[in-house]
Amino acid sequence: MNSEMRRQPEAIAEAIRAADSIAICSHINPDGDTIGCALAMRLGLLALGKKPSVFCEDKIPDNLAMLPGVETFRNPSDCGEAFDLFLAVDVSDPARLGTGRSLMERCAHTAQIDHHPTNPLFAETNSVDGYAPAASVLVYEQLRQMGVPMTREIAMCLYTGMSTDTGNFSFSATSAEVFSIMSELMRAGLPLSELSRILFRERSREQLRLLGRAIEHLRFAGGGRIAVMTLSRQDFLDCGALNEHADTIVNYGLETVGTQMAVLAREDEPGMIKFSLRSKSPQRIDDVAKSLGGGGHPQASGITLAGTLREATAVVVAALEQKLETEK
Ligand code: 5GP
Ligand code: MN
Numbered sequence: 001m002n003s004e005m006r007r008q009p010e011a012i013a014e015a016i017r018a019a020d021s022i023a024i025c026s027h028i029n030p031d032g033d034t035i036g037c038a039l040a041m042r043l044g045l046l047a048l049g050k051k052p053s054v055f056c057e058d059k060i061p062d063n064l065a066m067l068p069g070v071e072t073f074r075n076p077s078d079c080g081e082a083f084d085l086f087l088a089v090d091v092s093d094p095a096r097l098g099t100g101r102s103l104m105e106r107c108a109h110t111a112q113i114d115h116h117p118t119n120p121l122f123a124e125t126n127s128v129d130g131y132a133p134a135a136s137v138l139v140y141e142q143l144r145q146m147g148v149p150m151t152r153e154i155a156m157c158l159y160t161g162m163s164t165d166t167g168n169f170s171f172s173a174t175s176a177e178v179f180s181i182m183s184e185l186m187r188a189g190l191p192l193s194e195l196s197r198i199l200f201r202e203r204s205r206e207q208l209r210l211l212g213r214a215i216e217h218l219r220f221a222g223g224g225r226i227a228v229m230t231l232s233r234q235d236f237l238d239c240g241a242l243n244e245h246a247d248t249i250v251n252y253g254l255e256t257v258g259t260q261m262a263v264l265a266r267e268d269e270p271g272m273i274k275f276s277l278r279s280k281s282p283q284r285i286d287d288v289a290k291s292l293g294g295g296g297h298p299q300a301s302g303i304t305l306a307g308t309l310r311e312a313t314a315v316v317v318a319a320l321e322q323k324l325e326t327e328k
Pocket of ligand 1: 029116247275301304
C-alpha cells in the first residue's frame with residue numbers, strides 16, 4: 001500500500017472550509033457505500049451552510065430509494081456548472097467516476113475520501129485508508145471532525161454504507177470502530193430493522209429470476225475451488241432485469257461449501273463483460289483483478305473486459321486457476 005495512503009480529515013476539512021459550492025461524486029455502478037457516503041456528506045455540508053450537489057452517472061439501485069436526498073442525484077453529463085470543490089467518495093480510480101471525470105476537471109479544487117488499497121491518490125487532497133471496511137467509516141470521521149451533529153437521516157446513510165460493504169457486518173475487515181460508530185447511529189434513532197430488511201432480507205422479482213438463471217449456469221473450476229456463474233444479455237432480457245439486479249449474486253457461488261473463490265461474469269452491454277470476484281479470507285483475488293486491468297479489495301474485486309462472455313470468462317477463470325496452482 002502506498003505510504004502516502006492515510007486518513008486526512010483535517011486536510012479535507014480545510015478544502016471544504018475554503019469552498020462554497022461542492023460537487024460530491026459517486027462511482028459508476030453505484031453501491032450502498034458510495035451512495036451512503038455521498039448523501040451523508042450532502043446532509044453534513046448542508047448543516048455547515050455549504051452548497052452541495054450529488055452526482056452519479058448510473059441509475060441508483062431501487063433498494064436505496066429510501067435514503068434521504070436520493071432524489072437530488074444528477075448525471076454529471078447533465079451539468080455544465082463548475083464547483084469550488086469536487087469531492088469523490090468511495091471511488092477507487094478516476095475511470096470509476098465515469099463522466100464525473102470531466103466534471104472533476106472543471107472544478108477549482110479536488111479531494112477524495114476512499115478505502116480502496118489500489119487507489120492511485122488521484123485528487124489534490126486525498127483521505128484514503130485501504131484498511132477501512134467502508135468509505136462510510138471515513139465519512140463518519142470527517143463529519144465528526146467538522147462538528148456536524150449526528151441525525152437520524154445521516155445515520156441512515158452511514159449505516160447503509162457500512163452494512164453493505166461489510167456483508168452486513170460479517171466480512172473480515174469488520175472492525176471494532178464500525179460497531180462503535182453503529183452505537184452512535186443507534187442513539188441518533190437509526191431505523192435498523194426497517195433498513196436491514198430492505199437491504200438484506202428482501203429482493204425484487206427480477207433479482208430472484210436472475211438468481212435462478214445464474215444458479216442454473218453455475219459450474220466449478222480449479223478442482224471445485226472456484227464457483228463460476230455467467231449471465232448473458234439474453235438472461236437479463238428474459239428476466240426483465242437490469243445490471244443492478246445481479247449485484248449480490250456472486251455471493252451464492254462463494255457460499256458453496258468447498259469453494260475458495262467465486263466469479264460472476266455478466267454481459268452488462270453487448271461485448272462488454274463485467275466480472276465480480278470474491279474469495280474467502282485469507283485467500284486474495286485483488287492481485288488477479290489488478291493483473292487484468294481491474295481492482296478492488298483483497299476479497300472483493302472487479303474487472304471489466306471487452307469480448308464475448310465465453311472468451312472473457314475463460315481468461316479470468318484461467319488466471320484464478322493459475323493463482324491457486326502457484327499458491328499450492
Ligand atoms: P463489484 O463486484 O461489487 O462490482 O465490485 C467489487 C469491488 O471491486 C468494488 O470495491 C469495486 O470498487 C471494485 N471494482 C469493480 N469493478 C471494477 C473495475 O472494473 N475496475 C476496478 N478498478 N475496480 C472495480
Ligand atoms: Mn466501498
